[in-house]
Every structure is written in structure tokens, then in C-alpha cells.
Amino acid sequence: MQGPDIISQVVDQFAPELIEFRRDVHAHPELAWHEVRTTDLVAAWMDKLGWDHKRFDPTGLTADLGPGGGPIVALRADLDALPVPDLTQDPWRSRIDGVAHACGHDVHVSALLGAAAALAEYHRQVGLPHRVRLIFQPAEEVMPGGALHMLTDGALTGVSRIFTLHCDPSLDVGQIGLREGAITGASDHVRVTLTGRGGHTSRPHVTEDLTYALGALITGLPGVLSRRCDPRSGVSFVWGKVNAGHAANVIPAAGELLGTVRMLDASAWHEAEHLIRSIVADIVKPFGISAEVAYTRGVPPVVNEFAATERLRTAVINAVGEQGLATTVQSLGGEDFAWYAETVAGAMGRLGTRTPQGPNFDLHQGNLRIDERAIAIGAKVLAYAGLE
Numbered sequence: 001m002q003g004p005d006i007i008s009q010v011v012d013q014f015a016p017e018l019i020e021f022r023r024d025v026h027a028h029p030e031l032a033w034h035e036v037r038t039t040d041l042v043a044a045w046m047d048k049l050g051w052d053h054k055r056f057d058p059t060g061l062t063a064d065l066g067p068g069g070g071p072i073v074a075l076r077a078d079l080d081a082l083p084v085p086d087l088t089q090d091p092w093r094s095r096i097d098g099v100a101h102a103c104g105h106d107v108h109v110s111a112l113l114g115a116a117a118a119l120a121e122y123h124r125q126v127g128l129p130h131r132v133r134l135i136f137q138p139a140e141e142v143m144p145g146g147a148l149h150m151l152t153d154g155a156l157t158g159v160s161r162i163f164t165l166h167c168d169p170s171l172d173v174g175q176i177g178l179r180e181g182a183i184t185g186a187s188d189h190v191r192v193t194l195t196g197r198g199g200h201t202s203r204p205h206v207t208e209d210l211t212y213a214l215g216a217l218i219t220g221l222p223g224v225l226s227r228r229c230d231p232r233s234g235v236s237f238v239w240g241k242v243n244a245g246h247a248a249n250v251i252p253a254a255g256e257l258l259g260t261v262r263m264l265d266a267s268a269w270h271e272a273e274h275l276i277r278s279i280v281a282d283i284v285k286p287f288g289i290s291a292e293v294a295y296t297r298g299v300p301p302v303v304n305e306f307a308a309t310e311r312l313r314t315a316v317i318n319a320v321g322e323q324g325l326a327t328t329v330q331s332l333g334g335e336d337f338a339w340y341a342e343t344v345a346g347a348m349g350r351l352g353t354r355t356p357q358g359p360n361f362d363l364h365q366g367n368l369r370i371d372e373r374a375i376a377i378g379a380k381v382l383a384y385a386g387l388e
């Protein structure tokens with residue numbers, strides 16, 4: 001084997017092991033911050049392949065290979081599962097009640113292990129042109145996510161560029177969706193707690209009609225926000241939970257609203273909290289209601305840097321040919337890879353997992369099934385990206 005041919009041949013050689021690894025992890029999913037078994041399995045692979053690795057507390061690890069003193073290219077996968085039941089009937093279905101790899105993180109880890117095997121052999125035969133760092137990150141599915149934990153502990157120290165792939169069941173296996181600029185949205189949680197003087201519905205004038213104020217917030221906050229933000233930022237505010245009162249003839253003294261705000265523009269994201277707090281205060285002021293806003297910053301948008309996206313494009317062509325390139329739409333879903341991409345130049349691609357002419361699935365659903373050929377394809381793309 002010579003040069004780039006090493007990557008494809010080694011991944012193909014390891015493909016059966018990678019599939020078995022994925023099935024094992026799928027059968028034993030672990031929630032955020034509890035990915036101990038998965039981290040142990042990854043560490044064993046790093047020992048076998050000769051990567052110098054560092055464990056993180058409580059879970060996750062990084063692994064390095066290649067010459068020091070120059071730029072480091074990082075490749076990232078996430079480890080955690082979701083608190084949803086596995087509705088498939090595969091022999092490797094989850095053995096943990098109410099927990100499943102319904103977002104494809106088992107595929108992400110398996111693909112990165114395949115890339116690790118290929119890059120290790122490339123380094124043995126040819127020599128890596130620079131150091132490569134693998135980041136196996138815990139807790140992507142919670143806020144604040146594991147990316148911030150890894151950053152705080154130095155996962156990106158010395159890194160100049162970072163790449164990742166995320167499963168996409170809307171793309172056929174063999175396709176990789178790429179997009180320069182914002183590819184996912186910022187996602188924050190908002191909780192508004194209202195308090196006021198309750199009373200009988202026959203005497204609203206001697207109360208502070210909290211339910212009416214709550215209704216004004218439900219429609220008013222998304223509407224005002226849409227007029228206070230540049231529409232090109234893609235701001236979307238949606239309420240998910242509303243709670244107030246217990247009887248038809250009682251004006252309650254307390255109520256609560258929970259929602260999410262999402263957007264595609266990083267500048268708008270940095271301004272959103274101050275703006276939302278201001279709008280809430282203005283809306284409830286005429287009612288004499290007190291409003292307390294608990295604003296939880298989640299993740300910024302993933303913004304694919306131009307040069308990194310072009311390098312990922314080259315990696316796709318090297319791995320599967322130009323026919324593997326696909327355009328992809330922007331999503332308002334959050335992804336904490338965004339924290340890495342805010343720190344260094346980076347790009348995320350979408351890994352097709354749908355069997356052509358097969359059934360359609362969606363992420364975060366217990367019936368998610370993936371075409372396991374995607375693992376080897378993802379491994380090759382990541383390995384070639386590591387060489388860029």
C-alpha cells in the first residue's frame with residue numbers, strides 16, 4: 001500500500017470490527033456524563049492502535065499521534081446516548097430500558113475508531129505530516145454540553161483545525177452533506193416565571209390578571225423578537241410548555257412558560273439574552289405582574305469556516321469520489337461542536353445513513369436505524385480530513 005491508498009484499504013479491513021463495535025455500543029448505551037464503558041472501550045482501541053491517549057474526568061478522552069511542534073488537526077466524535085426507548089427489533093437493540101443511541105453517536109464513535117486505525121497505519125508506513133488529535137467527547141446531548149468541559153481541560157490546545165461528521169438519515173449512504181457558513185443553529189432555553197396577586201375571575205380588576213399577561217407573553221415575545229432582530233439571522237422562538245392555574249374561576253398567583261430560542265447568526269445569538277429579558281419586562285409591565293427570566297445559554301451555531309469546508313470537501317472526494325458530495329440545508333437544531341468551531345477553524349459534514357429506496361427515519365426517535373455501510377465511509381472521510 002502506498003500513500004492515500006492505505007486509508008481506504010485499512011478501513012475496509014477493519015469494517016467488520018467497526019460494525020461489531022457499533023452494535024456493542026448500541027446495545028449498551030450510556031447517558032451524558034456516564035459514558036464509562038464506552039470510554040473504556042475506546043481507550044482499549046487506542047492502546048491497540050498505538051495512540052497516546054488521555055482520559056478525562058468523568059468520561060471522554062483525547063488521543064494524539066504524529067510529530068509534535070507543528071499544527072494539530074483534530075477529529076471529534078461524541079459518546080452519549082439519549083433518554084428514549086429503543087423501538088427497533090435488531091439483535092443489538094438497547095439492553096438499557098429507556099436509553100438508546102437515537103442520534104447516531106454510536107456511529108460517530110465507530111467511524112472515528114476506523115479513522116484512527118487508518119491513520120495509525122499511515123503513520124507507520126508513510127509518517128503523518130502533522131500531529132492528529134482524536135476527541136471522544138461526552139455529553140453532547142445536554143446543556144451545557146461536554147464540548148465546554150473538553151475545551152476547559154485543553155482538548156484544543158495547539159489545534160489549528162477541527163472536523164466532525166454527524167449522521168443524517170435524510171441522505172443516502174455514500175453521500176456527505178456539506179455547507180459553508182452556518183449549518184446548525186444556536187439553541188438556548190428560556191423559562192419565564194410569573195407572579196402576581198391572584199383572585200376570583202368575577203373580580204379581575206382587583207387582581208393582577210396573570211393568565212392574561214401570560215397569554216400576552218405567549219404571542220407577544222415571539223412577535224416582538226421577530227421585529228427586533230435582523231430577519232437574516234433566522235431567529236425562531238417557540239414555546240414548549242405553559243403552566244398556570246387549577247380552576248376555571250380562579251385567577252392564579254403564579255405561572256410558568258418554557259421555550260427555546262434558535263438562530264443561525266452568531267452575532268444575534270450573543271445579543272439574544274439581553275433582548276429577550278428587555279421584551280419580557282416591557283410586555284408584562286402594564287399588568288403589574290412580576291416576571292423572572294431564567295435564560296440558559298445552550299450552544300452557538302455551528303459555522304463551517306470556508307477553508308475547513310474545502311478541506312472536508314477534498315476528504316469526501318478522496319474517500320468516495322465527487323458523487324459523494326451533497327448540498328445540505330441549514331438546521332435550527334443545536335450541536336455543541338459549535339464551541340470548537342468558535343475556537344478554531346472547523347467544519348462539520350452530514351453523514352448519509354439512509355439505505356437507498358429504504359424507509360425514512362429521523363434523529364432522536366427510538367425507531368432510528370442506519371445503514372451500517374456509513375461507518376466505513378465516515379471513517380475514510382475523517383481519516384482523509386486528518387491528513388488535510
